[in-house]
Amino acid sequence: MEVEMGNSPMEVDTEEENPSTKLNKGKSVVLDLPPSDKKATPWVEKYRPQTLADVAAHRDIVDTIDRLTNENKLPHLLLYGPPGTGKTSTILAVARKLYGAHYQNMILELNASDDRGIDVVRQQIQDFASTQSFSFGAKSLVKLVLLDEADAMTKDAQFALRRVIEKYTKSTRFALICNHVNKIIPALQSRCTRFRFAPLDATHITERLQYVIKSEGLDVTESGLAALVRLSNGDMRKALNILQSTHMASQHLTEEAIYMCTGNPMxxxxxxxxxxxxxxxxxxxxxxxxxxxxxxxxxxxxxxxxxxxxxxxxxxxxxxxxxxxxxxxxxxxxxxxxxxxxxxxxxxxxxxxxxxxxxxxxxx
Structure with a gap:
């Protein structure tokens, strides 16, 4: 289903369950690092939104997911769209809100472009989904399996995943993230609520870049900022990478310095x-x-x-x-x-x- 949810979302079961362990793979997540470590952290991770309120763009999608989370009606999710538009950040913010300090035990994060075969579905994912989840007093939360770059999974792995989703719906939610939704088999798409993340508009990228520039104390000209926005093409990750790499090469970030650093023609x-x-x-x-x-x-x-x-x-x-x-x-x-x-x-x-x-x- 698309953003408008035609089918009723799946309820969260409320049986008391025990802690489980997980294997964490995929995109790294930077949480509370010491100041010395933060200096060496790539800015795409250092300034990754930590809460749903920090996600500036796609407020309609974020608010919908937030409401479903508050009502304990979170469905399986399929987030798709171009890179750097906030798909992974949104679902990680949801996980932090759901699990708090138990985050590490309640989420299995895999990069499907690396772990793309049927064995991963049968072993890591099924093993994680079949274990019992945390019980918080009288409240029991489902676990979360996050599959980044799910469009890289083989067809056999996707069909196997479909069966795992059906079997463990009561205890586990699945969040699939991809760039090309047409590479996800219809059987998986129909089991998820789909949200399309469009490229970020210039206003949102500009606001976020201005926040980073102020936080890092950078010297960026107005034309340099405009060049960053133009070269990003709606990709926040790309904009931050260009900003950080240009800063490493030059203390005064002008339009010319940014174009020289990226190798793009002015x-x-x-x-x-x-x-x-x-x-x-x-x-x-x-x-x-x-x-x-x-x-x-x-x-x-x-x-x-x-x-x-x-x-x-x-x-x-x-x-x-x-x-x-x-x-x-x-x-x-x-x-x-x-x-x-x-x-x-x-x-x-x-x-x-x-x-x-x-x-x-x-x-x-």
């Missing part, structure tokens, strides 16, 4: 490259772009990708724009398979040369 470079492509001859364009690419250490695939985005800012007939974008997509596709940069740069210049000739002919 907007002004793309604008200049597009000017050459649209106005200079084949030979001149090829030579000038080659020089810029060599001098600044740019990857041709990044240039093609940014040029494609820049095309939307250029006034031209829609059919010409569509053809140009399709031709650039073909070049990017060939580059992904390791085709010669020199040949594909020639193809890039040729594509714009042909487009320019067609536009001139249409104007006459």
């Amino acid at each position: 907007p002004k470079d793309i604008e200049q490259i597009c000017f050459w492509l649209l106005n200079e001859s084949f030979t001149t364009s090829f030579r000038l772009i080659s020089e810029v690419k060599m001098r600044k250490g740019l990857a041709l695939v990044d240039i093609v990708r940014e040029v494609t985005m820049f095309i939307f800012k250029i006034k031209m007939p829609s059919d010409a724009r569509v053809k140009l974008i399709n031709d650039l997509a073909d070049i990017e596709y060939r580059l992904s398979f390791g085709c010669s940069d020199k040949l594909q740069l020639g193809a890039l210049v040729t594509t714009f040369t042909n487009a320019r000739c067609s536009l001139v002919a249409a104007a006459k």
